[in-house]
Amino acid sequence: MDTSFAYILHLADNALILGQRLSEWCGHGPILEQDMAMTNISLDLVGQSRSLFQLAGELEGKGRSEDDLAFMRVEIDYKNCLLAEQPNGDFAKTILRQFFYDAFSFHNYTALLQSSNEQVRAIAEKSLKEVTYHLKWSSEWVIRLVDGTEESLLRMKTALLELWTFTGELYTPVDYEIKAAESGLGVDFDKIKTLWLEEVNKVFDMAGIKVPVGGWMQKGGKKGIHTEHLGFLLADMQYLQRTYPGQKW
Amino acid sequence: MEKNLEEIFQSRIDREEKIEPKDWMPDDYRKTLIRQISQHAHSEIVGMLPEGNWITRAPTLKRKVGLMAKVQDEAGHGLYLYSAAETLGVDRDTLFEQLHSGKAKYSSIFNYPTVTWADIGAIGWLVDGAAIMNQVPLCRCSYGPYARAMVRVCKEESFHQRQGFEILLSLSQGSEEQKRMLQSAVDRWWWPSVMMFGPSDDDSPNSAKSMKWKIKRFSNDDLRQKFVDVCYEQAKVLNVTLPDPDIKWNEERGHYDFGLIDWEEFWQVIKGNGPCNKERLAARNKAWDEGAWVREAAMAHAAKRKERSNKKKVA
Numbered sequence: 001m002d003t004s005f006a007y008i009l010h011l012a013d014n015a016l017i018l019g020q021r022l023s024e025w026c027g028h029g030p031i032l033e034q035d036m037a038m039t040n041i042s043l044d045l046v047g048q049s050r051s052l053f054q055l056a057g058e059l060e061g062k063g064r065s066e067d068d069l070a071f072m073r074v075e076i077d078y079k080n081c082l083l084a085e086q087p088n089g090d091f092a093k094t095i096l097r098q099f100f101y102d103a104f105s106f107h108n109y110t111a112l113l114q115s116s117n118e119q120v121r122a123i124a125e126k127s128l129k130e131v132t133y134h135l136k137w138s139s140e141w142v143i144r145l146v147d148g149t150e151e152s153l154l155r156m157k158t159a160l161l162e163l164w165t166f167t168g169e170l171y172t173p174v175d176y177e178i179k180a181a182e183s184g185l186g187v188d189f190d191k192i193k194t195l196w197l198e199e200v201n202k203v204f205d206m207a208g209i210k211v212p213v214g215g216w217m218q219k220g221g222k223k224g225i226h227t228e229h230l231g232f233l234l235a236d237m238q239y240l241q242r243t244y245p246g247q248k249w
Numbered sequence: 250m251e252k253n254l255e256e257i258f259q260s261r262i263d264r265e266e267k268i269e270p271k272d273w274m275p276d277d278y279r280k281t282l283i284r285q286i287s288q289h290a291h292s293e294i295v296g297m298l299p300e301g302n303w304i305t306r307a308p309t310l311k312r313k314v315g316l317m318a319k320v321q322d323e324a325g326h327g328l329y330l331y332s333a334a335e336t337l338g339v340d341r342d343t344l345f346e347q348l349h350s351g352k353a354k355y356s357s358i359f360n361y362p363t364v365t366w367a368d369i370g371a372i373g374w375l376v377d378g379a380a381i382m383n384q385v386p387l388c389r390c391s392y393g394p395y396a397r398a399m400v401r402v403c404k405e406e407s408f409h410q411r412q413g414f415e416i417l418l419s420l421s422q423g424s425e426e427q428k429r430m431l432q433s434a435v436d437r438w439w440w441p442s443v444m445m446f447g448p449s450d451d452d453s454p455n456s457a458k459s460m461k462w463k464i465k466r467f468s469n470d471d472l473r474q475k476f477v478d479v480c481y482e483q484a485k486v487l488n489v490t491l492p493d494p495d496i497k498w499n500e501e502r503g504h505y506d507f508g509l510i511d512w513e514e515f516w517q518v519i520k521g522n523g524p525c526n527k528e529r530l531a532a533r534n535k536a537w538d539e540g541a542w543v544r545e546a547a548m549a550h551a552a553k554r555k556e557r558s559n560k561k562k563v564a
Contacts, residue, residue, distance in 0.1 A: 016310075023305060028536045091540070147550045149546045151542045152546030241308060247426075249416075
């Protein structure tokens with residue numbers, strides 16, 4: 001597989017899978033304004049995935065459309081980080097997952113403004129405007145929930161225990177990311193790691209909670225080795241395309 | 250004195266002046282508006298559920314984005330409408346409590362299930378289509394905040410209606426399976442949509458008063474007739490059959506005649522016996538109850554911040 005195709009596909013999968021997860025909240029949020037905010041972020045993410053899938057399809061050059069790429073692959077072909085596919089859990093878990101992802105995405109897109117590929121730069125520029133807002137929103141909620149009540153703090157601590165293990169994968173590059181960095185298409189992961197940790201520490205300090213020290217980090221999503229959750233997400237998302245292949249909607 | 254105020258109020262209405270929140274108004278006018286606006290707001294919020302049912306399964310990314318944007322608009326409509334109701338002296342939490350306890354009503358149409366993807370198109374075409382017929386006249390409602398909220402709501406609703414029609418048009422040009430899905434959705438959504446205009450004028454006790462106060466401008470039956478006339482023509486474009494064998498053009502009236510409405514079904518659904526009444530209320534209650542700790546945490550954090558900033562000022 002062409003490494004630049006794999007690299008862009010991975011970025012698209014991150015945005016799609018997290019957007020799909022977040023959209024499950026629509027109509028069920030704890031506060032009407034936050035229900036809207038989550039749907040809005042989900043919309044942005046799916047929108048970003050569309051631009052990236054279109055670009056991936058062009059790079060691949062086999063005539064696959066955004067929908068072919070989004071809907072007609074199997075579990076082991078998806079390259080999203082494990083964090084993105086984790087179930088929503090309670091609002092605390094959703095917020096923390098979003099914050100960890102936004103902190104990565106913000107610095108990743110900022111770095112991609114310097115990509116050697118013009119289309120990537122354009123996508124990064126548009127996405128960065130959206131992600132800046134997402135990061136502000138999720139950071140504020142991290143602070144609010146940690147500094148809120150005993151219950152909200154306990155829920156955040158539980159979410160942290162569940163999710164921390166999936167964060168290492170965000171800034172640990174796999175082969176196609178290393179190649180993308182070398183060619184100038186992608187980003188320097190040493191820098192992203194430092195920036196991500198600084199961002200998380202900054203917000204955790206404001207909230208009054210500590211980043212866990214050490215701990216084993218899960219990985220595999222970027223190489224197609226997923227948690228059990230992804231299969232169900234895909235079964236749901238791909239249902240119509242799989243039941244009625246090749247039709248127009 | 251009271252009588253005099255009522256006369257002044259009515260003459261303002263007759264002159265098409267808008268009534269604003271701080272103006273004097275009869276208690277009954279206030280109550281009628283609170284009931285109507287809050288029912289409308291609740292309908293937007295409950296309406297997110299049947300449509301949200303297909304967000305994770307939308308067939309393409311474009312359709313997914315379109316549906317999410319639409320459902321998000323409904324949440325926005327709920328927000329402006331709750332705000333309009335607040336100007337009449339009732340807060341959102343009180344209204345939510347009335348919804349969750351089952352005391353307040355919402356549009357019965359949302360107690361029907363969205364069984365196939367085509368249902369999402371049918372809701373846009375028929376349900377939003379009927380809603381627009383009802384709501385366009387509300388942009389001229391005598392109560393200012395409601396009228397202004399409705400201007401924006403109607404713009405978005407007409408976009409939703411076109412989007413729904415376009416979903417169905419794609420299906421109508423598709424495979425046999427897609428056409429079957431389309432016809433099934435129209436079969437199931439047609440009569441509930443015709444019922445959305447409410448009981449016949451003879452059985453609608455509040456109609457006359459609402460007309461006098463210019464909250465309402467047209468009768469239920471007139472709006473229903475207009476809806477049937479418009480939909481019949483659009484159904485031809487979609488190549489679907491409306492599930493009413495009695496529907497036919499009446500030259501003399503210049504309108505389509507249509508069959509008898511099953512009012513028994515209508516009243517049963519209002520009473521809570523529709524296919525999804527219990528699920529819809531349960532989903533709203535679950536979201537609210539499970540969100541309680543989030544709302545408490547947000548309040549607690551705001552209070553702590555205020556306290557900290559006060560301490561700083563004192564120091």
